[in-house]
Amino acid sequence: MSRNQSLIELTEKYGARNYHPLPIVISKAEGVWVEDADGNKYMDMLSAYSALNHGHRHPRLIAALKEQADKVTLTSRAFHNDQLGLFYEKVAQLTGKEMILPMNTGAEAVETALKAARRWAYDVKKVPENQAEIIVCENNFHGRTITAVSLSSSDEYKRGFGPLTPGFKIIPYGDVEALKAAITPNTAAFLVEPIQGEAGVIVPPEGYLREAYQVCKEHNVLFIADEIQTGFGRTGQLFACDWEDVRPDLYVMGKALGGGVMPISAVAGDKEVMGVFEPGSHGSTFGGNPLACAVSVAALDVLVEENLPQRSRELGEYFMAELKKIHNPIIKEIRGKGLFIGMELFEPARPHCERLAEEGLLCKETHENTIRFAPPLTITQEELDWALAKIRKVMSV
Numbered sequence: 001m002s003r004n005q006s007l008i009e010l011t012e013k014y015g016a017r018n019y020h021p022l023p024i025v026i027s028k029a030e031g032v033w034v035e036d037a038d039g040n041k042y043m044d045m046l047s048a049y050s051a052l053n054h055g056h057r058h059p060r061l062i063a064a065l066k067e068q069a070d071k072v073t074l075t076s077r078a079f080h081n082d083q084l085g086l087f088y089e090k091v092a093q094l095t096g097k098e099m100i101l102p103m104n105t106g107a108e109a110v111e112t113a114l115k116a117a118r119r120w121a122y123d124v125k126k127v128p129e130n131q132a133e134i135i136v137c138e139n140n141f142h143g144r145t146i147t148a149v150s151l152s153s154s155d156e157y158k159r160g161f162g163p164l165t166p167g168f169k170i171i172p173y174g175d176v177e178a179l180k181a182a183i184t185p186n187t188a189a190f191l192v193e194p195i196q197g198e199a200g201v202i203v204p205p206e207g208y209l210r211e212a213y214q215v216c217k218e219h220n221v222l223f224i225a226d227e228i229q230t231g232f233g234r235t236g237q238l239f240a241c242d243w244e245d246v247r248p249d250l251y252v253m254g255k256a257l258g259g260g261v262m263p264i265s266a267v268a269g270d271k272e273v274m275g276v277f278e279p280g281s282h283g284s285t286f287g288g289n290p291l292a293c294a295v296s297v298a299a300l301d302v303l304v305e306e307n308l309p310q311r312s313r314e315l316g317e318y319f320m321a322e323l324k325k326i327h328n329p330i331i332k333e334i335r336g337k338g339l340f341i342g343m344e345l346f347e348p349a350r351p352h353c354e355r356l357a358e359e360g361l362l363c364k365e366t367h368e369n370t371i372r373f374a375p376p377l378t379i380t381q382e383e384l385d386w387a388l389a390k391i392r393k394v395m396s397v
């Protein structure tokens, strides 16, 4: 039995069945390349759902990890640490926001934003207690906690997890009129992904974010952008909201914020909103830990110094143009921005992902019929051409 197979059997012996992974056992990785337990090499075109914008084990991030690990890794927030303030400053500079709250996972950051929005509604907007409403979009993905799935439109995320958290309204994505119609005097916020990732890389109509933001401002409703998957260069801008010059009231960040090395997430906003938290009202054991903060500061420096958003925009335009030249009647649509691309098929995508894996290219289907191509933003032109050759081989007829 191969080492890959024995490790898969171990995983299947003890593991809860909350994932259905491809039978690839990754044991080493660098840049865009990963290697399985039997020494087979693959290109990673998934980037851990856009957590690996910097590629695997970026040397500057590993160096920051090792340097900090030799000093202190965790202090709890009962005390200060010498990395948190530097992290706050870096995130404040990038977002233009006054106040940051650090957490660990994307779902925790979403929960943080929801709590901030509700408390702002009661304390600032004077919405009657327990009457705050938050508007979200169909086919959203904001995490796996009970509240994050409570605002989902997908039964598979919610089944058997009730009773669900109340106070959410679901409207069609990309529809500004639906947003206007859903707003009431009790509306606290509109939570939206600038591009819907798990729904299948759904890009909203041009101007949607700008118009939705304006509607929110006109009705004193917070515009909250979930940039966990679209942030940090993925779509060809620092944040996807930058494509329409929208500065959300709250940025919800995660994944690549930690450079694919450490889990770290955060919410950034101005004091009017983020000032609603007082000591004891929110937090997390690992939130703001010095190890994650040190790695994140290095990741944000690399993001800027290596022009990752610009690379994503330029290489993504090239990649998209080449993909659109592939002729195959099963291809329904190719869409996306930067190196965040979905190839929607008229049939299930998984068999094609399995064939691409046989060719050495790792990608994953999203919502059954869409292949998501999201390589690290550090990918070179040569590596992208290598991937295109594999995709043409598998997807052309």
Ligand SMILES: Cc1ncc(COP(=O)(O)O)c(CNc2cccc(C(=O)O)c2)c1O
Residues within 6 Å of the ligand: 049, 105, 106, 107, 108, 110, 141, 142, 143, 144, 193, 197, 198, 226, 227, 228, 229, 230, 254, 255
């Ligand atoms: C837009 C968005 N918001 C929130 C989350 C939740 O982040 P965390 O996973 O760090 O709690 C995501 C996560 N995105 C995502 C994409 C694909 C699979 C999975 C998975 O839970 O296995 C998650 C996301 O894509």
